[in-house]
Amino acid sequence: MAQDQRVAQGRPLVSVDTVIFTVREARLEALLVQRGDGPGEPFAGRWALPGGFVDVVRDADLEACARRKLQEKTGIEAPYLEQLGSWGSARRDPRGWSTTHAYFALLPATSLDPIPGGHVSDTRWQAIDAPGPAPALAFDHADILGAAVRRLRSKVEYTSLPVYLMAPEFTLSELQGMYEAILGRELEKKAFRTRLLSAELVQPVPRMRGGNNRPAQLFRLRPRRGLHYFARPFGSAEPP
Amino acid sequence: MAQDQRVAQGRPLVSVDTVIFTVREARLEALLVQRGDGPGEPFAGRWALPGGFVDVVRDADLEACARRKLQEKTGIEAPYLEQLGSWGSARRDPRGWSTTHAYFALLPATSLDPIPGGHVSDTRWQAIDAPGPAPALAFDHADILGAAVRRLRSKVEYTSLPVYLMAPEFTLSELQGMYEAILGRELEKKAFRTRLLSAELVQPVPRMRGGNNRPAQLFRLRPRRGLHYFARPFGSAEPP
């Protein structure tokens, strides 16, 4: 009967994919993995977002599944993980009607291991907005990555998201640089500092960052502060 | 049923649920349906969000599935439909590991049929923030409904979303009343009008709304205007 059809044979495939962002050397990058070429594996050799099928035995829920895959790929806990959305259609996977639950995570570059990327590996950090052709991604992962970049940039316009990409201690100039790297444009120094400080998101630590110039005050995140929403977006830019 | 589970190769169940909002008599309401009591049907008799399993034959993609269910329940096209998020865990459905893709839709009350609700029916409009006990919803639908209400209120703070709840022609006072009904607080008239008019979202039509007082200018949505994002949120309220 129709019920059996739905419950037994007609179930779509269910996977979770995560867009993992970091910023290295002022470039926004996302982690990609290269697909293997096992039997029946579509898009063999193509680059894709890290992810895979939900394991109904190991995964208690979708977010646990995302965290498990994140742990497997990077070996660390993400300081920021949010659900991005879900994609599902009859045609996105040649194996059949398929759904994926997409998450996006932010990792400070300083927390990364002997960074995968340069040498022989099945993972790489792909620069967003890199000049030259971007690799053709498997499935609809280019759509998902695009949506993640739009969501990230949109939220960076009016939230404190970039603090999750910073090392534990940082200067305000470094934080401003993080915003600028993600947004791809410069921000005005005074306005930036006034906003950040009045948000009471960060607190000074009794240390300075030295260099060949005036030392800068180091800050850290205030404990138990969640994501902060500024009353107005930065500069002049269109929301999503 | 245990047999079915094995045939399903460990794939989770996949459904789509939609939170359908309208505002009637200055009250924000969501459509609920009462679950039947067929064999193996969990939560028989409980109220739930309209939705159901993805039909891998009929539904091209998730949004098409949401639109199909919306059509079945209300008989009309929603002027606004957006994805809310997805929920999935081993325990949300007694039949097994289950996922749902939640959408939220806005319908003008004026577009509704001989409204389901008062008489004997398996559907009803449930007022949000109604005094007295809210009905216990099936599955995790109370969570989903709560998330939808938060998302709606959050976006209403800084977007033109409520225009999708208006009849084709409306006055600015009526639109302000729509904002106030959703947000549950009053807005300042002058600021509201200045914002709306400078957004160039609406345009006057050569008609007035009469009454026992000064007639009000009627407006309609300007064609091809999408959702508008205001630079600042209304009044004093915390974003999500």
Added chain:
DNA sequence: TAAATAGTGTCTATGAGACACTATCAG
């Protein structure tokens, strides 16, 4: 006339943007 709602004038407070200015280090 009064009651009611539509719509405006105008002042104040806030905070972003611009940008020049000062401060503090290495060499």
Added chain:
DNA sequence: CTGATAGTGTCTCATAGACACTATTTA
């Protein structure tokens, strides 16, 4: 000293909020 980056003072502009005021209808 210079060069470089950190950090501030201060002016202008846009717009939200407050709120009193005027405008136009019916009864």
